[in-house]
Amino acid sequence: MVPVESSIYSTEEQVHEFDTVGSTATNVADGFTMAAVGDLLYARPVTKGHYPGLRDVLRIFNGADVTFGNLETNILDFESNGCPQAEYGGAYLIGSPELARDLRAMGFNLVSRANNHTLDWGVEGMRETTRLLDRSGIAHAGAGENLAQARAARFLETPRGRVALVSFAATFEPMARACDPAGEAPGRPGLSAIRLTKSIVVPAKMLDSLRQVREILPWYAPPPDDPSRVVINEVIFKSGKKAGYSYDPNPRDMDEIIRNVRRGKQLSDFCLATNHGHEPEECIPEPPDYEQRFARMTIDAGADVYLNHGPHHVRGIEIYKGRPIFYGLGNFFNQDLRTPVGADMYEAHGKDPRLDSDADVTAHEMAVGYPMAEGFVPLSASLYYESIISVARYEKNRLAELRLHPIELRRSERLANRGVPRLAPESQGRAVLERVRKLSEPFGTSIVIEDGVGLIRLQTN
Structure with a gap:
């Protein structure tokens, strides 16, 4: 054993070294920029297509160190990889193999994978998506060959700092949940899940x-x-005082996710924690009761930003300890080109594959929605075709400014062309930003609207 007095480090240096290992501080070069969007419900390449206004949207990503989105589809050639599973996330989401290159061409370099569609096309579809993303140079997290791999932070190198991503899902199909080996039993491929126990609150x-x-x-x-x-x-x-739903997260899942956030930050300069959750119900504007506490826990563990991208419409924004929590960024893509469609989905919507087309099934699905106090809200409602692009800029290792760009997804166009973003017209864009502003007020967040852009400014001194 080496005597203490012979150590080459002083006591102060040893303490500083230990504290650095546990540091949760942001550590990026000035001007670091993160662009973030919500769900990529994405089926066909768009960068070479005819989508007027798309280039104006993509210019927002110019200069960003990180461009993030939730990849809510599988990328594969179904003729050689994967098949529609008996258990799926409500629709069989699939995109052509060219999507990975198309995402990279748009500027995306970081995507989450844990969501209720991760295993729509089985383990083979999940693996092929992994292969194509890797080949295109897009970092991704949330799915793996076992639970440890699905839970783990994945990393993106940028000129202004190394970025970690930890991806998990509160909304998922039960058979899609990954697990670790146990004794002789091998691990199970799948996604990183946070299991929730749901209660119905009544008077x-x-x-x-x-x-x-x-x-x-x-x-x-x-x-x-x-x-x-x-x-x-x-x-x-x-x-309870108000009827609704309440959720209790699985303690073990919480602990494992928080540990991976902490590990991700220890090995990086900037860390994103992202959750895919539809709770409490898809079209409810407020987040579920567990999420604020859990989001803050991830930030306390080292996350520089927390994003929920599950409800498919915008929700409020909170700034906690100078770091943003997005409770819902909405859809960036909402392409309805779901083809091929598995036989189970035809049956679920009362269609016959000998008589009806994939588009007929999709049209019926989009007419289905959610009964609310103010009326029925179908999946084709404008709520799901309006969202924002968030651009966060950092100075002196603090969030200096958050810019919110409103977009709309061509809801009025025919099936073949809708679901692709363009900048929202002035009146529509202002309505989207006003919605986000109002939903952010309960969290103490102030949003001003200038020149059609929402702004959250913070002091960096």
Whole structure:
């Protein structure tokens, strides 16, 4: 053993070295810029197509060190890789093999993979997507050959600092969840999941009535130890002031994700944590009750930004300890060119593949939506075709400015052409930004609108 007095380091140097390992500070060169969008519901290449206004959108990415999006599709040649699974994320999302090169041509260099469509085309489809992204030089995280690989941070080298990405999903298909080896059993390929236990919140009087219902059912068993809830057929009810939904994250999943965020930041200069979650319900403007606490935990662990890209429409923005939390960035692509479509989806929508086309199935799917207090909201609603591009600029290792560019996705065009972004017209763009501004107010975030762009300015001194 080397005597303490012979160490080449002083006590102060040893402490500084230890503290550096655990540092959560941002460490990028001045002018570091991150462009972030939401979901890439993307099927066909666009950079060589006829989409007036697309180039104006892509110019926003110019000069960005990181351009991020959630890849909510599989990239593969279905004739040689993968097949539609019996369990899928509501639609069989697939894109042509050229998409990876097309993404790179647009400027994307970092994408998340964990979402409810990761295994729509099986493990083969997941692996082929990985291969094509790797070949195109796009860093990605959230899917892997086992849970450790799916959980792990992945890295992107930029001239102003190394960037880490940790990707996970709260909304996912059960069979898509990756797992680690156990004894002789091998690990399972899939995505990094954060499991949620869902409860339905009802008024106290209604809970008493549900308790009576439970007691008269023939499978009645002694009530649970927790008197604040009632469980009927594995559905959990609990009382609260406002009816709605409540979520409890799996503690082990939380711990593992936080550990990987911490590890990602230890090995990088800038870290993104991204969650794909549709909760509490797809068209509800507020985030689920668990998410603010969990988002803040990722930032406390070292994340420089937290992004949720699941609800497919914009939600509010919070600035926590000088770092942004995006509760919903909306869709950047919403292409409805879902082809081929698996037989299960034809059956689910009452269509016959001998008579109907893939587009007929998609049209029926887009007419399906969500009943809300203010009326029925179909998937074809303008809500899902309006969103923002966020551009964050850093000075002195602090967020100096956040710019929000409103876009719209050609909702009025025919099926073959819609879902591709262009800058929103002035009145529509202002409406989108006003929506984000209003939804951000409960988080104490102030957004001003100047020249058609939303601005969040922070002090860097």
